[in-house]
Amino acid sequence: MPANLPPQYYEEEKKLKEAKSLDEKIRILERMLAIIPHHKGTDKLIGSLRAKISKLKEEKERRPQTRKGIDALYNVKKEGAAQVLFLGFPNSGKSSIVSSLTGEYVEVAEYPYTTKVLQPRMMRYEDIWIQLVDTPAIGADGMSMWFGNMLRKADLLCIVVSVSEDIFTEYDLIKEEMSPHIEETSKPHIVVVNKMDLIEHSSKYEPFEMKLKALGVSSIPVSATHLMNLHQLKEEIFVKSGIIRVYSKLPGKKPDLEVPFTMKKGSTVLDFAEAIHKDFVKKLRYARLWRRDVLNGMMVSKDFVLEDKDIVELHV
Ligand SMILES: Nc1nc2c(ncn2[C@@H]2O[C@H](COP(=O)(O)OP(=O)(O)OP(=O)(O)O)[C@@H](O)[C@H]2O)c(=O)[nH]1
Numbered sequence: 579m580p581a582n583l584p585p586q587y588y589e590e591e592k593k594l595k596e597a598k599s600l601d602e603k604i605r606i607l608e609r610m611l612a613i614i615p616h617h618k619g620t621d622k623l624i625g626s627l628r629a630k631i632s633k634l635k636e637e638k639e640r641r642p643q644t645r646k647g648i649d650a651l652y653n654v655k656k657e658g659a660a661q662v663l664f665l666g667f668p669n670s671g672k673s674s675i676v677s678s679l680t681g682e683y684v685e686v687a688e689y690p691y692t693t694k695v696l697q698p699r700m701m702r703y704e705d706i707w708i709q710l711v712d713t714p715a716i717g718a719d720g721m722s723m724w725f726g727n728m729l730r731k732a733d734l735l736c737i738v739v740s741v742s743e744d745i746f747t748e749y750d751l752i753k754e755e756m757s758p759h760i761e762e763t764s765k766p767h768i769v770v771v772n773k774m775d776l777i778e779h780s781s782k783y784e785p786f787e788m789k790l791k792a793l794g795v796s797s798i799p800v801s802a803t804h805l806m807n808l809h810q811l812k813e814e815i816f817v818k819s820g821i822i823r824v825y826s827k828l829p830g831k832k833p834d835l836e837v838p839f840t841m842k843k844g845s846t847v848l849d850f851a852e853a854i855h856k857d858f859v860k861k862l863r864y865a866r867l868w869r870r871d872v873l874n875g876m877m878v879s880k881d882f883v884l885e886d887k888d889i890v891e892l893h894v
């Protein structure tokens with residue numbers, strides 16, 4: 579049976595040959611699909627148009643269209659007080675951990691290479707937010723697009739291994755992957771041993787922990803699915819991310835304990851003044867400081883090193 583296609587169809591077909599972008603091609607194909615009459619003679623053609631559209635749509639999902647899209651996929655902008663990168667082999671449970679820690683949805687599946695692009699999620703830690711970035715597994719396509727850059731950029735690395743696998747070998751391989759990009763000692767990291775609920779494997783943890791300890795690396799055993807030790811992991815992430823919270827106080831007023839300033843560990847009173855306002859750097863004369871029950875409004879100099887939860891009153 580002849581297809582009997584209207585002339586507009588052939589016009590669109592011509593346009594399709596010249597179309598450059600995926601969006602344009604999809605739009606034209608959809609128009610062709612709308613124009614085409616439906617009867618026995620056009621069944622095959624309709625089927626093939628539909629297949630073409632869905633293939634292009636899939637390609638579009640995979641391929642970002644703009645520079646901005648590429649940036650979002652391969653270079654996650656830092657948000658919150660710190661950026662923590664989760665790394666590991668397929669199925670180690672990176673996504674499950676990020677999801678459990680943030681309470682946000684992240685795709686999890688029993689097959690390998692589930693996570694296809696970087697997935698930033700925000701984790702609440704007491705009164706601040708920390709950004710956790712879930713990543714595609716080591717060995718996945720396109721890894722070179724983000725790996726080195728994100729490794730250098732992150733404030734902390736969480737290396738996730740599954741206790742059901744050969745954790746010694748996995749850990750060594752991950753370190754090997756990282757070594758061309760960063761000095762191991764230059765970047766704080768935590769080794770997270772996941773799936774500790776699998777009791778037939780869990781005895782492997784102790785010798786592994788000993789080995790890491792000898793290397794000066796801290797590890798933490800968890801189970802993402804059984805919510806084991808996740809609170810400790812959260813705490814460890816905060817401590818290792820190298821940030822402190824500092825609260826500001828105006829003379830004669832109560833401190834503002836609602837929203838802390840987050841600063842790098844080792845920051846001084848002067849750094850804090852700068853964080854509040856650039857002008858304060860020149861004008862600052864001294865500060866008063868409250869630290870838990872220890873220091874109570876003590877006068878401190880500009881180069882005094884701050885600690886987490888310090889309350890500072892600047893005098894200019
Ligand atoms: N028993 C057990 N299974 C877990 C645990 N965490 C994750 N899993 C399972 O392991 C599989 C992989 O989990 P994912 O979180 O998708 O692992 P992933 O590292 O993100 O995997 P890719 O994205 O493929 O690299 C899923 O079937 C999870 O349900 C855990 O603590 N215990």
Ligand SMILES: [Mg+2]
Pocket residue numbers: 672673674685686692693712713
């Ligand atoms: Mg994943």
